[in-house]
Amino acid sequence: MNPLLVKEKLQHFLIEDIGEGDVTSEMVFTNEEAEAVIIAKESGVLAGHSLIETGYKLLDPNILVDVNVIDGEIFQKGDTIAVIRGSVKSILAGERVVLNLLQRMSGIATTTAQAVNSLDDDSIRICDTRKTTPGLRMFEKYAVRCGGGFNHRKGLEHAVMLKENHIAACGGIGEAVFKVRSQIGHMVKLEVETTNEREVIEAVNAKADVIMFDNCPPEEIRSLIQHVPETIITEASGGINVDTLSTFRGCGVDYISLGFLTHSVKSVDLSLLIREGKNT
Numbered sequence: 001m002n003p004l005l006v007k008e009k010l011q012h013f014l015i016e017d018i019g020e021g022d023v024t025s026e027m028v029f030t031n032e033e034a035e036a037v038i039i040a041k042e043s044g045v046l047a048g049h050s051l052i053e054t055g056y057k058l059l060d061p062n063i064l065v066d067v068n069v070i071d072g073e074i075f076q077k078g079d080t081i082a083v084i085r086g087s088v089k090s091i092l093a094g095e096r097v098v099l100n101l102l103q104r105m106s107g108i109a110t111t112t113a114q115a116v117n118s119l120d121d122d123s124i125r126i127c128d129t130r131k132t133t134p135g136l137r138m139f140e141k142y143a144v145r146c147g148g149g150f151n152h153r154k155g156l157e158h159a160v161m162l163k164e165n166h167i168a169a170c171g172g173i174g175e176a177v178f179k180v181r182s183q184i185g186h187m188v189k190l191e192v193e194t195t196n197e198r199e200v201i202e203a204v205n206a207k208a209d210v211i212m213f214d215n216c217p218p219e220e221i222r223s224l225i226q227h228v229p230e231t232i233i234t235e236a237s238g239g240i241n242v243d244t245l246s247t248f249r250g251c252g253v254d255y256i257s258l259g260f261l262t263h264s265v266k267s268v269d270l271s272l273l274i275r276e277g278k279n280t
Contacts, residue, residue, distance in 0.1 A: 036085075
């Protein structure tokens with residue numbers, strides 16, 4: 001993640017939560033210092049460890065952060081993820097923003113790791129989609145990578161993807177691809193969404209760079225992929241969940257894109273606890 005963008009986002013999140021000040025801590029504390037810990041209340045895969053220090057340093061440059069678990073590592077219930085030392089007011093002011101991001105990102109990383117393990121096929125890469133939370137895409141896509149997955153396009157600007165509505169409005173795959181090819185440069189990939197044998201053959205003849213099998217069961221993909229030369233990348237997407245993912249093992253595609261990695265993931269339960277306080 002771009003450190004400058006991370007700081008900009010974190011600053012916005014902190015301002016949103018703190019506003020003109022934490023009225024509770026301002027009334028209760030003066031110059032007290034403390035040691036706090038971030039504790040895992042369940043097991044998972046961590047994502048976002050650098051945000052702990054970055055977020056707190058934006059609030060208070062004197063805060064000290066020691067991280068015990070780094071991105072991509074598995075942690076267990078009861079593990080201490082990080083230790084934070086410094087002003088009580090600063091620790092409490094940053095608590096919610098830091099935990100919210102860490103919990104959600106770790107939930108995504110954990111779910112991605114589970115998906116990779118469930119598929120259990122090194123020939124197929126698990127990847128995400130654009131079904132991310134507005135404002136959090138950078139963090140959520142990074143979390144997918146922490147869990148062993150890969151990123152699909154980050155936004156509409158990063159690749160051409162001709163979906164059902166584009167194709168219908170253009171009058172067919174061939175016409176849609178022709179219009180795109182006449183304008184894009186050689187560095188831009190072109191993906192076509194297909195749902196049946198006729199569309200797959202049309203996409204192959206139009207020389208698509210990537211062909212997606214949309215909402216196709218694995219047995220149908222095994223049949224359709226026979227029409228696709230090895231020079232064309234293949235992807236399965238749509239209607240795939242944790243329970244059905246293993247049935248796609250060995251189906252022959254290069255990628256499986258999963259919206260649930262980001263749009264309906266459960267955050268990992270983490271807590272920040274003051275372990276020791278002292279007056280200064």
